[in-house]
Amino acid sequence: xxxxxxxxxxxxxxxxxxxxxxxxxxxxxxxxxxxxxxxxxxxxxxxxxxxxxxxxxxxxxxxxxxxxxxxxxxxxxxxxxxxxxxxxxxxxxx
Numbered sequence: 574x575x576x577x578x579x580x581x582x583x584x585x586x587x588x589x590x591x592x593x594x595x596x597x598x599x600x601x602x603x604x605x606x607x608x609x610x611x612x613x614x615x616x617x618x619x620x621x622x623x624x625x626x627x628x629x630x631x632x633x634x635x636x637x638x639x640x641x642x643x644x645x646x647x648x649x650x651x652x653x654x655x656x657x658x659x660x661x662x663x664x665x666x667x
Contacts, residue, residue: 590628597628606632 597605
């Protein structure tokens, strides 16, 4: 004998950009970036946690802001490691 019970499950429906409010949900995929931070002891934001979803346009704006700030503060800066995280990397094989 089979018995059944009802089960309520939350499923992801839509994602909205926390900056501009744009719907990041495309037909099948959800195209968005996720920024997260958890601040610990001795920081000005002790115990504060951020989980932010932003659209591609807003991500590009934030990335450009960081690049420009680094350029102003450090001038011409050569990243000391193999890859610069602000330049990104392709996950498609060459």
